[in-house]
Amino acid sequence: MPRRLAIEVKNLWFKYPESEEWVLKDINLEIEEGEIVAIMGENGAGKTTLIKHFNGLLKPVKGYVKVFGLDTREHTVAELARRVGLVFQNPDHQIFASTVLEETMFALKNFGWDLKKAEERAVKILKELGLYKYIHTSPFMLSGGEKKRLTIASVLVYDPDILVLDEPTVGQDYGQKRRFAEIIYRINREGKTVIVVTHDVEFVADYIDHVIVMAKGKIVAEGNSTEVLCNDEVMKEARLLMPQLGLAALMLRKHVEFRGNFLRLPIFIKEVRRWLNDA
Amino acid sequence: MLRMLRGFEYLRGDSPIHRLDPRVKIVYSMTFAALCFISLKNTFLITLLILNILVLIIAKVIKRWLMMLRGSLIFLVMIFTLNLLFQGLANVWLALAYTLRFLVFMTAFSMLFLTTTPEDLSLVMVKLGIPYEYTLAFTMAIRFVPTLSRELQIIIDAQRSRGLELEKGNFFERIRKYMPxxxxxxxxEIRRSYLLAEAMESRGFGYTRNRSYYYEMRIRKNDVLALLGIISLTVVMAFLGKKVMWPF
Incomplete structure (x- = not known):
């Protein structure tokens, strides 16, 4: 049975009112319910501008964006935000409350939840994300990784169908990145659609299968992450560095003669990954 | 509000006005700001405004000024309405004159800030004997206006994404909604200021009081001509405005 479309973007063009330059140029995109998708590209490629269309913060100049069939031009941000949770890149741009619990409950209060229920829900989410012990601490006292998890908690708390994470791995160590991957998988298992905006090639190569690559306001490639990320031309256009495994494979291919299918980079990488997992 | 501030933000460009010595431009802004207090005749103020607009056109910054005008519309309407309320309906021309005075005043300084880099302005202040620490604070305040407005927009977006509706509720509720x-x-910003201070100290800021400057200001032929033009225009306008010889 075909799955529902979570996000449908059709011929989307966008520019800021004070600028002449188009930031998004004819974007066409379909993301199915329950998918995990990475949107990649260099700084200024239009990734953040694109995701701000998903909850109506920005409205298309031409074309349309639909979220579960709802046209974003006809709905307010508050209405769309219930379905699309957007986690911003820098936690310092949203943290304001005096305790972690209050910070987590902020959205629920905005959506008019009963206070007792809101608190129960916030406690549940904070437990899930390993932040329960800080419940009465000031959010400003948390470490970088914890703050980032808190911002995810403060969005997950109202149970949106789609979660969009803007650069979740920037400035995070390996342990935190793994933790984010676990969170993403867990949310996804609950049937939610997860969209991750990043230029962390290794993170995508390791954890996410479906990738969309943007450059200069356009989508330049879409598909299986191993296939796309090992395409030298696409990576050059998007000014991204191929995953290390891909680079290693390219170097090997230069020096060693392989036969048949082995010449295809994605297959080679799949094989290497299998060996590594078996070892 | 933010749009209004953009009328006071340096706009990189190349025009005869951009190339003028900043001191000449300061004289221009000061004299035009002073001139608008000479008379309350609408025609006099409109003439001042037109002269200012001509300078903005030469400086190729008229678009930005129009943006500022749109942003400041609410203030202009407020000044007009309040004056009308307190001066009485019969004094509608007077209310208009006060509004125009505010606009001319803003425009005169907008030209200065739109065409002069903050660095040049701080250099002028140093020449006037103001300690560098203070002029630097001024330069940085101007330098951070666009950064601040960008950050403000991100924060508003982040909170709206969590369901904050700034446009709903009565006056007090709306004020409370601005807390997040x-x-x-x-x-x-406080965090950033600490980082900035550390970064500057690491690069030797405050090591000596006798710092040197990369640029030296020099008065050129065009500056002298512009200054003469400003002085003669000011004398003519002041004379006409003050002596009630203003023909209209």
Whole structure:
């Protein structure tokens, strides 16, 4: 049975009112319910501008964006935000409350939840994300990784169908990145659609299968992450560095003669990954 | 509000006005700002405004000024309405004159800030004997206006994404709704100021009081001509305005 479309973007063009330059140029995109998708590209490629269309913060100049069939031009941000949770890149741009619990409950209060229920829900989410012990601490006292998890908690708390994470791995160590991957998988298992905006090639190569690559306001490639990320031309256009495994494979291919299918980079990488997992 | 501030933000460009010595431009802004207090005749103020607009056209910054005009519309309407309320309906021309005075005043200084880099302005202040630490604070305040407005927009977006509706509720509720926006902004900026101070000290800021400057200001032929033009125009306008010889 075909799955529902979570996000449908059709011929989307966008520019800021004070600028002449188009930031998004004819974007066409379909993301199915329950998918995990990475949107990649260099700084200024239009990734953040694109995701701000998903909850109506920005409205298309031409074309349309639909979220579960709802046209974003006809709905307010508050209405769309219930379905699309957007986690911003820098936690310092949203943290304001005096305790972690209050910070987590902020959205629920905005959506008019009963206070007792809101608190129960916030406690549940904070437990899930390993932040329960800080419940009465000031959010400003948390470490970088914890703050980032808190911002995810403060969005997950109202149970949106789609979660969009803007650069979740920037400035995070390996342990935190793994933790984010676990969170993403867990949310996804609950049937939610997860969209991750990043230029962390290794993170995508390791954890996410479906990738969309943007450059200069356009989508330049879409598909299986191993296939796309090992395409030298696409990576050059998007000014991204191929995953290390891909680079290693390219170097090997230069020096060693392989036969048949082995010449295809994605297959080679799949094989290497299998060996590594078996070892 | 933010749009209004953009009329006081340096706009990189190349025009005869951009190339003028900043001191000449300061004289221009000061004299035009002073001139608008000479007379309350609408025609006099409109003439001042037209002269200012001509300078803005030569400086190729008229678009930005129009943007500022749109942003300041609410203030202009407020000044007009309040004057009308307190001076009485019969004094509608007077209310208009006060509004125009505010506009001319803003425009005169907008030209200065739109065409002069903050660095040049701070250099002028240093020449006037103001300690460099103070002029630097001024330069940085101007330098951070666009950064601050960008950050403010991100914070507003982040909180709206969590269901904050700024446009709903009565006056007091709306003010309360600005807390989740102001707190992150203030905390973020205080943190940034510490980082900035550390970065500057690491590069030797404050090592000596006798610092040197990369640029030296020099008065050129065009500056002298512009200054003469400003002085003669000011004398003519002041004379006409003051002596009630203003023909209309």
């Amino acid at each position: 926006i102001l707190i992150p902004l203030i905390v973020h």
